[in-house]
Amino acid sequence: MEKVVFPSGHQKRPYMIVNDSLVVLENSGTNWSVTNRDENSDIFHPNAGTIILGVFLFLLIFLTILGNALVLIAMLLKKKLRTVSNMFIVSLSFTDFLLGSIVMIPAALQELFHEWVLIHEFCPVWVSFDVMLSSASVLNVCLISIDRYISIITPLRYNTMMTFKKASLMLAGVWSIAVLSSFVPIMNGFHNPTVPSLKNLTLFSSTPLCLFIINGTYGSIATTVTILCPIIIAIVLYYRVSKEAKRQAFFVSTLLTPGNVLLRQHVPAKHLREPFTRKATVTLGTIVGAYVTTWSPFLIANIIEGFCQCIPGKIFTSFVWLGYCNSLINPIIYPLFMRDFRKVYVLALSKCCPFLHKLENFRIEQTLYKGIRTPNR
Structure with missing residues (x-):
């Protein structure tokens, strides 16, 4: 028996190949029985729940596309943001933008x-794009972890170790792995030669369904290379980065303590190398943590499903969409922890919405007014 993966969320049923014909198995409690594949077709019945679900899904899609488009626009408008380090953020945002526009809309x-x-x-x-972009997303997170690791562990050698050329080669390698693990095997049917569910969309029901069914070999190799290994590397590097950041902070505090005693003035240690240590560590931890939080339920369910086919379809679908939510979270992280991104966001939103521009001007006027009224001490 092979593994069935329904990326858009239908009740998953295991199947068997009998005399070169595909039959679907139905669980009757203690035994599996063969059912007619056309008896289980779904019929669309619009209701209030479907409308609410549709509004929620397409609002999620719209915000995902808009948020990542703002990141890409910020890179084009702000020359200061065009750094080697931000090349990986651009790649991740481009991945999430394509995921929102090409993958999430058909899935919804x-x-x-x-x-x-x-x-x-x-x-x-569509299935190839889904696999490619999901793989590229975690691989980009891995590259961000490597970049932050080099910038903190060996800051003096960062400019020589991480150049635009080397970063471009790293990104080219990541996207090559993503393509080789998706389009090449899927378009050629290597993911499961015995079940052509991507070509015959009525293989399981009378209505067409785009179902991604993989065999154990492809699933194990693709999951290990494009998901498990990169996320383990990202977690290990974040641990090393956070440990080094704490060591540097302690070292700086020991150097500043004698100066504070002599000058009788406290100088916060976080002011020294803050962009390299504290902010970089917090940003990296948030990105890695968001990815692990949103995609872990799907990965765990996917592994369990490979052994028992016991995960209900709706729960499996909710895990898939939780993973898609990671593409919305990333563009929210950047303005929260990066001032340059925040400035471009405010500028772009103020131009699109005149009310926000007036609100920002009012805030500036109130700040100036309070500064004038405050007596000098």
Whole structure:
């Protein structure tokens, strides 16, 4: 028996190949029985719940596309942001932008209509993009961890170790791995040669469904290379970075203590190398933590499903969409921890919304007014 993965969330049922024919198995409590594949087709019945779900999903998609588009626009408008370190952030934002526009929209349509409503030829392309972008996302997080690790562990050698050329080669390698693990095997049917569910969309039901069914070999290799190994590397590097940041902070505090005693003035240690230590560590920890939090339930469910096929379809779908939410969280992290991103965000939003521009001017006027009224001491 092989593994069935429904990326858009239908009740998952195991199957068997009998005399070169595919049959679906139904669990009757203690035994598995064969059922007619056309008896389990879903019919679209619009109701209040479906409408609410549709509004929520497309609001999530809109905010994901908008947030990552703002990151890309910020890079174009602000020359100061075009650094080697931010190249990896641009790559991650571009990945999340494509995920929101190419992957999440068809996934939401299939989730709402319970069938594939787009052209059939786009099904394998959509699945390939889903796998490629999900893989590229975690690989980019891994590159961000490597970049922050080098900048903190060996700050004096960072400019020579991490140049634009080397960063470009690293990004090219990441995207090559993502393509080789998605488009190449999926478009050629190597992910599961015995079940052509991406070409025959009525293989499991009378209505067309774009179902991604993988065998154990492809699933093990793809998951290990593109998800497990990169996220383990990112977690280990973050641990090393946070440990080094604490060591540097302690070292700086020991140097400043005699000066504080002589000058009778306290100089906060965090003011020294704060961009390299504290901010870099917090930003990296937030990005890695957000990815682990949003994608871990899906990874755990995916592993369990490979052994027992016991995860309900709706729960599995909620885990998939929780992972998609990571593409919305990333563009929120940048303005919270990076001042330059925050300035560009405010500028772009103020131009799009005149009310926000007036509100910002009012805040500046109130700050100046309070400064004038405050007596000098």
